[in-house]
Amino acid sequence: MKYSIFGESHGPAIGVVLEGVPPGLELDLEAVRFDLSRRAPGKNGLSTARREADEPRILSGVFEGRTTGAPLCAVMENTDTRPGDYERTRNLARPGHADYAARARYQGFNDYRGGGHFSGRLTAPLVFAGGVAKQLLAQRGVLVGAHISSIYGVNDDALEDWASLRDAAQKDFPVLNDEAGAEMRSAILEAKNDLDSVGGSIECGVFGLPPGLGEPDLGRNAEGIFSKYLFAVPAVKAVAFGAGTAFALMRGSEANDPLYVDGDGSIKAEQNCAGGINGGITNGMPLVFEVTMRPTPSIARRQFTVDMAKNENAVLELQGRHDPCVVHRAVPVIEAAAALAACELLGL
Secondary structure, X not given: OEEEEEEOOOOOEXXXXXXXXXXXXXXXXXXXXXXXXXXXXXXXXOOOOOOOOOOOEEEEOEEOOEEOOOXXXXXXXXXXXXXXXXXXXXXXXXXXXXXXXXXXXXXXXXXXXXXXXXXXXXXXXXXXXXXXXXXXXXXXXXXXXXXXXXXXXXXXOOOOOHHHHHHHXXXXXXXXXXXXXXXHHHHHHHHHHOOOOOOEEEEEEEEOOOOOOEOOOOOOOHHHHHXXXXXXXXXXXXXXXXXXXXXXXXXXXXXXXXXXXXXXXXXXXXXXXXXOEEOOEEOOOOXXXXXXXXXXXXXXXXXXXXXXXXXXXXXXOOOOOOOOOOHHHHHHHHHHHHHHHHHHHHOO
């Protein structure tokens, strides 16, 4: 499958076109709506006050409840927009945002309102696409789940199994350890009160992938395929597989994954430092990775920047509705990206 996301943050609608969807999939829209609700803002003081229904309207690719094999197009209307919030600062490049890079790339014709096509708002159609991918994967016994692994230095418990991630998905703050979750909430609210924001990380696992998927070279490398999808998610600035950066603190005797033959005759590893991948190829263990997400760049503090129209130094004071942290809302987004990557790896 290949997906293409369209729309802007404060335009009339956003959506996605999925090409290559196999025909005959009985699409469970309630499951997709559930993931969209997990991503949705406006629930509490931990996120922006913007409220959007995110009700997907399918324009093509589904007939009588099943996919047809034609391109699947879904649209979600933008109803709670305030484009006027951005008129005053349209020429001021917001530090940390793509404003200047987008102006350079698109010669100033890009929609600047709320970041336009670069906004986190565009992750809603990604979650829809990922919801379709999850259902295709489930038919093959492949399951995807994630949790908040840290926010501003507060760490959650490490991922252990699929069941713990399934339970975390039912929570409004998807962590494994609720005590750690309470500390994370406090860190977010403290930053909000300081007119600031915080970042964090998300750990994700893909369970049930068979060994032997991928290639060692560029283009079909399993880590490369997943990274391609993950870095397309706004705010993701780092991706690490298995032990990730902790490898730098290990000896080989600690980092290696001793192998054994399981009771059913399959080969398993005693630990999973490699994150389910060796040589760019899956090894049959859960494919585990962690993404690092930057603090939300939209903060209400006074910041120095440039006026792009006048090409001179300027001062920026933002107004409007912004997330003090996006990590908790991004968990289903990372799951969606991982599901789409897993489909490519499986050749779906």
